[in-house]
Amino acid sequence: MIVVAAAASLLCGCFKQVVAYTVLNVAIYEQSEQDGPTPRAKDIISYAYYVDTVDWHIASWDDALVGRITNKTTGEVLSAPDVIGEFNSTADYQMSIELNQKISMVVAVNPEIKMYAYRKYELPINLDHVDAKLYMSTWKRSHTNSGWWVVNPFYGIKTETTEQ
Numbered sequence: 001m002i003v004v005a006a007a008a009s010l011l012c013g014c015f016k017q018v019v020a021y022t023v024l025n026v027a028i029y030e031q032s033e034q035d036g037p038t039p040r041a042k043d044i045i046s047y048a049y050y051v052d053t054v055d056w057h058i059a060s061w062d063d064a065l066v067g068r069i070t071n072k073t074t075g076e077v078l079s080a081p082d083v084i085g086e087f088n089s090t091a092d093y094q095m096s097i098e099l100n101q102k103i104s105m106v107v108a109v110n111p112e113i114k115m116y117a118y119r120k121y122e123l124p125i126n127l128d129h130v131d132a133k134l135y136m137s138t139w140k141r142s143h144t145n146s147g148w149w150v151v152n153p154f155y156g157i158k159t160e161t162t163e164q
Helices: 001-016 059-066
Strands: 020-029 045-049 069-071 096-099 103-110 115-122 129-139 143-145 148-151
Touching: 045 096, 059 103, 069 129, 069 143, 096 103, 103 148, 129 143
Parallel strands: 020 129
Antiparallel strands: 020 096, 045 103, 103 115, 115 148, 143 148
């Protein structure tokens, strides 16, 4: 009986505390030409909704900037994110966002290069943080990258600053 009690106490010690959240840290890089350098992003807006990307999307660049998402079936619009991320240009992983629901739609907006990315994120079991990378390539059309859908809404559109 003493052996069983001792074994049970050892097993209980393995799981000190169950973590019901995770901090998603993302290092974000930009690339303006194929095979070109990939400098770190200088400014990112990030937020998350506790919804699934199967049902929700970002309808436009303007929506991405203001944190608005749209239901693909009903057209319902949500404009108050559940979580706002943080940006620290000097950190190894500049974007950080704490998530505590099973499913999230995480969004990263790069106002400087006018691109955004979003992904479905499933909360891992008992991990207090996850580090990831995201590459936004301005020379590509909208594309996928490491689980992110990277949207380049102005691909191929000449702007006043590029016309010279």
